[in-house]
Amino acid sequence: xxxxIVAAIEKIIFIPRDFHLLRTKSWNNLVQESGYxxxxxxxxxxxxxxxxxxxxxxISQWLQWSEDQRCSPAITFEQGESKRYYVKRYPESxxxxxxxxxxxxxxxxxxxxxQLEDTANYxxx
Numbered sequence: 001x002x003x004x005i006v007a008a009i010e011k012i013i014f015i016p017r018d019f020h021l022l023r024t025k026s027w028n029n030l031v032q033e034s035g036y037x038x039x040x041x042x043x044x045x046x047x048x049x050x051x052x053x054x055x056x057x058x059i060s061q062w063l064q065w066s067e068d069q070r071c072s073p074a075i076t077f078e079q080g081e082s083k084r085y086y087v088k089r090y091p092e093s094x095x096x097x098x099x100x101x102x103x104x105x106x107x108x109x110x111x112x113x114x115q116l117e118d119t120a121n122y123x124x125x
Contacts, residue, residue: 008035049109077111
């Protein structure tokens with residue numbers, strides 16, 4: 001994995017932290033600055049999960065990020081009973097298949113990728 005991709009992933013996984021620390025940049029700005037738009041075909045869920053495993057404290061930040069969303073439709077990331085993690089769409093849609101896993105890193109990576117893909121697809125970044 002090249003240095004540019006590593007730098008982009010590191011920026012991506014810290015978006016919730018940076019959003020709250022900086023308070024002057026939107027989600028779209030932070031995604032654009034991460035380099036994801038240009039590198040989207042080179043960044044995988046597995047890459048993101050690997051970096052999350054090195055920074056496990058970020059799972060709670062992404063759970064909070066999801067909980068703080070106030071838009072609809074939205075992709076959500078939740079921890080359910082028995083430590084199972086869910087990636088869902090609100091409101092439900094026949095075009096989105098709910099994902100669940102006992103692996104928080106895998107589920108969080110899926111959530112992050114869905115958020116990034118939606119941003120790339122539905123904005124003029």
